Amino acid sequence: MSRRVRNRWNGAVLTVVVGGTLAAGCGGPGSDAPQPEATTGTALSTTPTCGTTPVTLKAYIETGFPITKALTTEFTKQHPNVTWNVREDQFAVITQNAPRVLADDPPDLMRLPQVSELVKDNLLKNMDGYAKAFGWDSWPASQLQQMRLGPGGRTRGEGSLYAMGLNFSMTGVFYNKKLAGKIGMSAPPATLAELDDALAKAKSAGITPIAQFNGGATGGLAFPLQDLMASYGPAAPINDWIFQKPGATIDTPSNAQAAEHLGKWVKAGYFWKDVNAVDYATMMSRFIGGDGLFMFNGDWESGNLDKQMKGGAGFFLMPPAQAGGKRAAMSAPLTYGISARAKNADCAAFFLNWVATDSKARDIAVAIGGSHPMGPADAHMPSVTPGTVTASTLDAGADIAKDNGAMDFIANATGAIYAKSWTPQLQKLVAGQQTPEGLLKSVQSDYKSQVGGS
Known part of the structure; x- marks a missing residue:
């Protein structure tokens, strides 16, 4: 698999609120209505955003990743209508819990273990539509290769996109x-x-x-x-x-x-x-x-x-x-996916695109994550102290x-x-x-x- 892991493998399940008080509802783009375009991977009619109405993004992440907290905090500073309901757990527990959580209590955004079985069980959103809308297909192909899967979740490295990375470790x-x-x-x-x-x-x-x-x-x-x-x-x-x-x-x-x-x-x-x-x-x-x-x-x-x-x-x-x-x-990327049943899928995808393209987010990826950001080959790259x-x-x-x-x-x-x-x-x-x-x-x-x- 990975920035992340001061206490990566220990700690109890923790639910926190990041970026302010929880909004009363989970409104915003893609809130309750089905999103067949994003689910099937076909082209989206408009570029997804988080809008301006209150949105609470529900996330299930790996414990001990300071980069994730830093990114969500900065995102809310820039997009104050978005708050976060974050559940943290050990990576080993996420690995065991992923199918059940995605099926029974689907988050908008989730740290993913191996993804082929999740794709086979139709638990992850096909992200081809987002890739086209945001221009991810123009990035260096190697960045996304590991997150592409063929029909039924078989044959990784080619096919549709089912995940995105917070950075490339x-x-x-x-x-x-x-x-x-x-x-x-x-x-x-x-x-x-x-x-x-x-x-x-x-x-x-x-x-x-x-x-x-x-x-x-x-x-x-x-x-x-x-x-x-x-x-x-x-x-x-x-x-x-x-x-x-x-x-x-x-x-x-x-x-x-x-x-x-x-x-x-x-x-x-x-x-x-x-x-x-x-x-x-x-x-x-x-x-x-x-x-x-x-x-x-x-x-x-x-x-x-x-x-x-x-x-x-x-x-x-x-x-x-x-x-x-x-x-x-x-x-490999620090892999995150969007649940096939996510209430705020468009906003989650907008966040993932922001992580790779916003200058401040890319600074965080290097300064706190210690890894190369995802994104376009000519994107902003922060300076690093020699030695x-x-x-x-x-x-x-x-x-x-x-x-x-x-x-x-x-x-x-x-x-x-x-x-x-x-x-x-x-x-x-x-x-x-x-x-x-x-x-x-x-x-x-x-x-x-x-x-x-x-």
């Missing part, structure tokens, strides 16, 4: 500069062998080599595993598997090398002994507190680390197995684009693959109850059963 490796200095690491590793050498030196020096979470229903060892996949092999076959292309498999020779490499890191003791009990918030707290040389995570933490570890953290892309090899990384973590992650994003190395997250292949397959299998790997080879075979078997044997 990317993963890599953060590091503690002070701890790096203690092991003589003066520059980020250029190859996987150099990374292995740094890990071994950290272990010998009594420093935790890798700060990572792997507890709960959404385990974090999927991050270093996919980064290792990127080191050993090309991105395209991994995307084919995630996009459910016929015949695609995760159990490839290069991915087997990656899983074996992760297994060696586990056996070498490079992770905390209690990694299977560590949630995301605990990982962040420990890393910021100095417990861990490296952390595999996303650029949504860039702004947070610039603030909490001012000048003390760095970032680099996962190095290739061979010197000079192309680099790849998980790179910051945010500057490093934005530069890394440009490198990934140059190498055509963007991958979706392996946890997004099906609605259940993260919580029901990747996470328990990776937890078993840590506990010595699964082998690297068996891990991939088990996940592939689960994948086949979930996508209908393709």
Whole structure:
């Protein structure tokens, strides 16, 4: 999958009101009347807006995302007729709740986990009409590719648009500069062998080599595993598997090398002994507190680390197995969708367009989210202080684009693959109850059963 997640994986369900007192009704564009144009994806007769009458946008979002609160607050400043009724929850819970919430208590706007099953069950609004009305189709095609699905929710990467991103995030490796200095690491590793050498030196020096979470229903060892996949092999076959292309498999020779490499890191003791009990918030707290040389995570933490570890953290892309090899990384939108039964769908779509095109919103995406904004190629891009973590992650994003190395997250292949397959299998790997080879075979078997044997 990700900015977002100071407390991404913890916290109770929370309902808050943003931007003022709740309006008495949910009026405004698309309030109670059906919207067949937006539902079917055909052209809209007018460009959607939030109008001028009171509108309350109902949103279901991931807890701990300061970018979302900042964006909704700024939006209400610019559009004071719009207030927000926001429900927050853990991403793991959203993953499990999404179908029921969209069917029984549909929000206007919702943070989405994997979307193919939601499209298949007709729970998400087809956004082709909005894309044409707002001009999203003129943006770089790669920004929207991961949110396009074919008929019935099959075959991602092509077809109609069913979601939009608050920004475009990317993963890599953060590091503690002070701890790096203690092991003589003066520059980020250029190859996987150099990374292995740094890990071994950290272990010998009594420093935790890798700060990572792997507890709960959404385990974090999927991050270093996919980064290792990127080191050993090309991105395209991994995307084919995630996009459910016929015949695609995760159990490839290069991915087997990656899983074996992760297994060696586990056996070498490079992770905390209690990694299977560590949630995301605990990982962040420990890393910021100095417990861990490296952390595999996303650029949504860039702004947070610039603030909490001012000048003390760095970032680099996962190095290739061979010197000079192309680099790849998980790179995906912070995905939001509109319920097929949303009362204020037009206003929700207007908000999503505003996020990508308004100068102040794009400033927030970078300063608070730490990620590249969505939107037109020539849109306003805020300046960033050189030498910051945010500057490093934005530069890394440009490198990934140059190498055509963007991958979706392996946890997004099906609605259940993260919580029901990747996470328990990776937890078993840590506990010595699964082998690297068996891990991939088990996940592939689960994948086949979930996508209908393709």
